[in-house]
Amino acid sequence: MAITVDLLDAPFNPGRFVGPFTDAHPGLGGVCTFVGEVRSDDDTVEALELLHYERMTRPGMEELAAQTVRRFELMGLLMVHRVGVMYPGEPIVLVSACARHRRGAIDAVDFAMDHLKSRSWFWKREKRAGEWHWIEPREQDHADLARWGD
């Protein structure tokens, strides 16, 4: 069983992480992977910046990863998050879970993403028309979290 948590300050290729991660878990029944990217909903978002506070963000992700592995009886979990300035189309987050059964793998990714999006130590701002704007928490994120009763 392996847990990998990483914070990256430069663009990454999800496939470079998922291939070796999957290969490292012979005997798995299923692997579920989610990759979130900077959306280009419209042309107004020119860039996105994610700030973190290293001494809290990394331990928080490690604790979330350990909790996810225990709750869903995973064989392995990979959790990679970008920080810094990103542009539309760039990956922000990658979560990949290996389990003996598919339900565990899929639910683990769902759980980890809900918690990363709403309870992790990241602060976000968007650049629109040359101006940076801080993003407030979304109500939807809290509703998502309430699904897990934790």
Place this chain on the structure above:
Amino acid sequence: MAITVDLLDAPFNPGRFVGPFTDAHPGLGGVCTFVGEVRSDDDTVEALELLHYERMTRPGMEELAAQTVRRFELMGLLMVHRVGVMYPGEPIVLVSACARHRRGAIDAVDFAMDHLKSRSWFWKREKRAGEWHWIEPREQDHADLARWGD
């Protein structure tokens, strides 16, 4: 928006499908991917064979794919299934969904997998100690399906 459905009779590398699929959907918010493999729970399963009935299996998958895209408002869906004889560690099934928001992508994969596992036209047998045994439907598969109320 693109739907790709394929039945393959030889081993495949999921990454070869997912990379181009993701690249083909600029503007996506998230992509969720599930890969199921032949488990090696124990040493007794030497091989697994999946049979299909082409004139029903392929249209059934295409209908499921179209239904999944509509229900979860996907930008794209990839659904690849092996048939024939497979060995532990080989991928059996790959489902990947691109959506503007993560919940749609994750739920679409969950939905498609539950339906592929219990309502698609596949018949399975396992080889143990040199003998092939037909696999009956599992109660769990029907319980999984009941979650979707369709």
Place this chain on the structure above:
Amino acid sequence: MAVTVVFIGKLADLAGEDEREVPAPLTWSGLAGVLGADLAEAAADERTKIAVNGQVLADKTALDAGDGDEVALLPPVSGG
């Protein structure tokens, strides 16, 4: 003047082959006479479905396949 009967999975084991040409028409009541008692009994199992040209019959006792039709005997699916 033939109907193709396709046997899937364990029904193919029982039939000893994957498909068989039989004279048209093929009806539910004629199944035992054409396929033999064992296959007719398996076809009658409530979990066995019958499809004609890829369409599952809602009522398999209404089977009435003509020349050129393909009839498939489908055991319960075991999942992908």
Place this chain on the structure above:
Amino acid sequence: MAVTVVFIGKLADLAGEDEREVPAPLTWSGLAGVLGADLAEAAADERTKIAVNGQVLADKTALDAGDGDEVALLPPVSGG
């Protein structure tokens, strides 16, 4: 004899810097005097959390940081 105060996100904009060294000890009641009224008001916002050496205070009015401690003012997280 110093406490490092770390400002995150919009609080860093307000402070005009990412961190500041202030004399120890740093207490809740001393915050306005050390950081100024604007930052103290932002710290008092119910959604602002305070962490000492990476541990969030359950009751931020109990703040009492000494020499070598790192105090972080944390606005609401906006998600990854």
